[in-house]
Amino acid sequence: MTGERVHRTSHSTEVDAPAGIVYGLISDAVRWPLFFPPNLHVERLETDGTNERLRMWATANGQVRSWISRRVQDPGTRRVEFSQAHPQAPVDMMRGTWAVAELPGGTTLLTLLHDFTVHGDRAQDVAWVERAVDTNSRAELASLRGLAERWTRLDDLVLSFEDSVHVDAPAELVHDFLHRAGDWPRLIPHVSRLDLTEDTPGVQVMAMDTLTADGAVHTTESVRICFPHAGRIVYKQTTTPALMEAHTGEWSVVSGENGTTAVAQHSVVLREDAVERVLGPGADLTQARRYVREALGRNSTATLELARRHAESVVRAG
Structure with a gap:
């Protein structure tokens, strides 16, 4: 504590769902980017089941911010205490309770x-801080309330999957292709436009137009967080196509004895009220799941194949 005045805020909402369901959504912080609009990515650094240390990325007043959070979970009282270690300026101290x-x-x-x-x-x-806390807290509570009140259908609304491609080339070459997203419009046929900024090294903010199989154009906005030494790029779409309430993903490349495996992972929350509007009268969640799985898988696999060709051509040329 540095002697500054302590500011306190309180936000609450009533949720038409069991308390255990609500607590479960709060306790699993790694899934927050899929469930909470402001959260971009969470890495669990340490945990013993009660105490955990997390690296978190989130938006605050339109800016991408990152910090280390220490949390103590108490399922008996259904409380989670948290505090930020080394918060970003202008914050000196941030702590709180769910x-x-x-x-x-x-x-x-x-x-x-x-x-x-x-x-x-x-x-x-x-x-500035009060506005960020208020905006994010309201968004998190509203999203959590909406998810918890649909808890009996979450298995139908949420889907996760991955596709992979084998590459006969070093992982670094594949990662380089995936990292240079600004070049994708001239390298990837289904990407017609991509605007990318990287004001903070390793944090890429981009807007992209993607062509679908039926010729439609989907405009998305994303934040990508790059871990080049680990061969990973994680991302969250902050503006999604109509059928998706949320979409997070990861590109990863892993070297092995027989070459490199490039993987595209996706997690999605479907927007249930858009299913018939997008897919036609009578369409249901089963069709929506199939449509999203095929569309995302087709595009990400095409990107991985192009990354493979790029990497293998560099090896041949060398």
Whole structure:
């Protein structure tokens, strides 16, 4: 603590779902990027089942921010305490609590508390942090409420899958192709436009137009977080096609004795109220799952195949 004034906020919502379901969604922070709009990526660094250390990336007032979060889970009281280690300026200290309380009738009261201090306690900096906390807290509570209240259908709404390609070339060459997304419009036929900025090394913000098999154009916006030494690029679409409520993914390349395996992973939450609008009257979630699986898989596999050709051609030329 540096002596600055402690600012406190409280946000709450009533959820028409069992308290155990609500707590389960909060406790699994690695899945937050798929479930919570502001969250981009979460890496679990350490855990013993109760105490955990997380590296988190999220948007705050339109900016990509990152920090280390320490959390203590207490499933008995359904509370999760958290605190940021080395928060980004202007925040000096940020801590808080998720509290889940069972209400009569089987509903749940979910409360999110924050305590924070701001370096120098300047009014404009305090206002910036308050706005970010308020915007993100409201978005997280609304999203969590919507998911929890559909908990009996989550298995139908959420799908995860992956595709892979074998490459007879070093992993570094494949990763280089996937990392240079700014070059994709001239390298990948189904990408017609891509605008990319990388103000922070390793954090790429991009807008992309993708052609579908029927000739339609999907415009998406994404944030990509790159781990070149691990051969990984994780991403979240911050603007999704109509059929997807959320979409996260990962490109990874792994070297083995017999070459390199390039993998494209996807996780999606379907937008149920858009199914008939997009796929036609009478369409259901089964058809939507198949459509999204085929569309995403087709495009990502095509990208992996092009990465394979690029890498193998470099090896041959060398």
